[in-house]
Amino acid sequence: MEGLVLFNALVTRLLFLLHSLVGVWRVAVVMKESRYWLLALLNLLLVLETALTLKLKRGRGYKWFSPAIFLYLISIVPPLWLLEMHRKTQDCSIQSERMSQNTSRKDDFKQSLMFNEETKGVEDIIETAKVFVNNLSTVCEKYWTLGLHQTFLLMLIIGRWLLPIGGTITRDQLSELLLMFVGTAADILEFTSETLDLENVRNNTPLVCAILVIWTWSMLQFPLDLAVQQVVCPSSVTARGFPSLFFCQYSSDLWNIGISIFIQDGPFLTVRLILMTHFSVINQMLVFFAVKNLLVVLLHLYRLAVLASAFRASRRRQSEGLKAEHGCPCGPPQSGPGTGEGTVRVGLAMPLQTSPASSDASEPTP
Known part of the structure; x- marks a missing residue:
């Protein structure tokens, strides 16, 4: 079992590293400058985290946070930024001529594959790989960038699934988290593909940067596991008042609401409203997805109000129950002729009959 944990931890990080290197390679090909290979140095952070996790944690995950996914974001987001910023001048029709010119390369690729089946030499395999890479370069840049976006989101989901879970998250919570990631990834992909493909947006560089900032901000929810983990409330929280106890009791629900309003649906709605009102797009x-984001935000606010109302009602019932337990069932003593001095005298006479002094005095004197 320990070996399987180490294997999953290592393989997942290698997949992250490979996908990041593909993104860096694509940037170097598009920009036609080898200096962009320096972006690959960002993967050194992931390599360092891999070594520390395998040595100190034996491949296990951390509490509430995944450093591997966070460092993967650091290594893959800059190449995607550069590709999106460069894509404003790209057109698939421009590359159609290049694809027609490379028809002979495809024929050479097929011939090399047939020859490779016969010889299976190392040099032939290398030559086949070069031809394959050259043919990949003829693919339209728009489709390349979209493919990197799609595989990026798939890698986040599959990688989180393969990564060994930590001690604070159960498999049931992990499955719930993965289902949330699937829906989140679909919304994020739709947001980028819909907004960045608009011609009015492509011609406005600051607007493209703003959309990419919102996209990057929405990615920060993937390293977090707070949306499915319940926090055990200590006894000291009860004395702090309503906000602390409310946040402690409904921590996972509040994190879901906060992520939706402040990280995903809220910013997405803001961008779409700006596009429709200010830029007349x-x-x-x-319009459909703007209404969808608005409904999601309103439903989360409604759920927040329902949770607060239910919490106040439960606190009120608890306080009333405590008052009923500590209250005296009998009424206060009433003063009157039947409960005055006679009662006091009887109460005073009882201990006199059982006291040692009274018993000695009652014995006859010899």
Whole structure:
């Protein structure tokens, strides 16, 4: 079992590293400058984290946070930024001529594959790989960038699934988290593909940067596991008042609401409203997803109000129950002729009959 944990931890990080290197390679090819290979140095952080996790944690995950996914974001987001910023001048029709010119390369690729089946030499394999890479370079840049976005989100989901879970998250919580990631990834992919493909957006570089900032901000929810983990409330929290106890009792629900409003649906709604009002970009899909984001935000606010109301009601019932337990069932003593001096005298006479002094005095004197 320990070996399987180490294997999953190592393989997942190697997949992250490989995908990041593909993104860096694509940037170097598009920009036609070898200096962009320096972006690969960002993967050194992931390599260092891998070594520390395998040595100190034996491949196990951390509490509430995944450093591997966070460092993977650091290594893959800059190449995607550069590709999106460069794509404003790209057109698939421009590359159609290049694809027609490379028809002979494809024929050479097929011939090399047939020859490789016969010889299976190392040099032939290397030559086949070079031809394959050259043919990949003829793919339209728009489709390359979209493919990197899609595989990036898939790697986040599959990688989180393969990564060994820590001691604070159960398999049931992990499955719930993965289902949330699937829906989140679909929304993020739709947001980038819908907004960045608009011609009015592509011609406005600051607007493209703003959309990419919102996209990067939405990615920060993937390293977090707070949305599915319940916090055990200590006894000291009860004395701090309503906010602390409310946040402690409904921590996972509040994290879900906060992530939706402040990291995903809220910023996405803001961008879409700005596009429709300020830049006059209106189409059917943009309006539909803006309404969808608005409904999600309103439903989360409604859920927050329901949770607060239910919490106040439960606190009120608890306080009333405590008052009923500590209250005296009998009424206060009433003063009157039947309960005055006679009662006091009887109460005073009882201990006199059982006291040692009274018993000695009652014995006859010899």
